[in-house]
Amino acid sequence: MYWYDHDVSGWQYAWMGFGMILFWGLLIVGFALALRYLFRTDSERRPHPVPPGAEHVLAERFARGEIDAKEYADRLAVLRSATRQ
Template sequence: MYWYDHDVSGWSYVWMGFGMILFWGLLIVGFALALRYLFRTESQSRAHPVQPGPEHVLAERFARGEIDAKEYADRLSVLRSATR
């Protein structure tokens, strides 16, 4: 009486296998993410990078050739006199 009602059918084995793969996959991914979070470096955890100062921006413009040496020296002297 009801011999096959309490046994696992063929599709149940498929779903159990899928569930096992899903469980171990989630466990491994969670472990990898936890390790990545614990061992991240300071540069990776910084949300907002440090903005360059005005003298640095001016030096970059001079290096790219956007301004000449006289204009660079004039603007640099203005920047340095304004900060004092």
């Protein structure tokens, strides 16, 4: 009728306390991350723009008329030969 050796010892209390702290800590961190995800701003949602490459900048300068066709072709050849090496 009486069961012995099934009482909670000191170490079991320590593990229960540690488990409770871990449980509440994970719950609070999860709640904070969920709120951060839900209420983020538009700038955080958009991916950061990739800076244009050298050929793209060169093509823009040619399109604006800053350089002529010969200079564009020469610089483009230099850029493409540099990427092959």
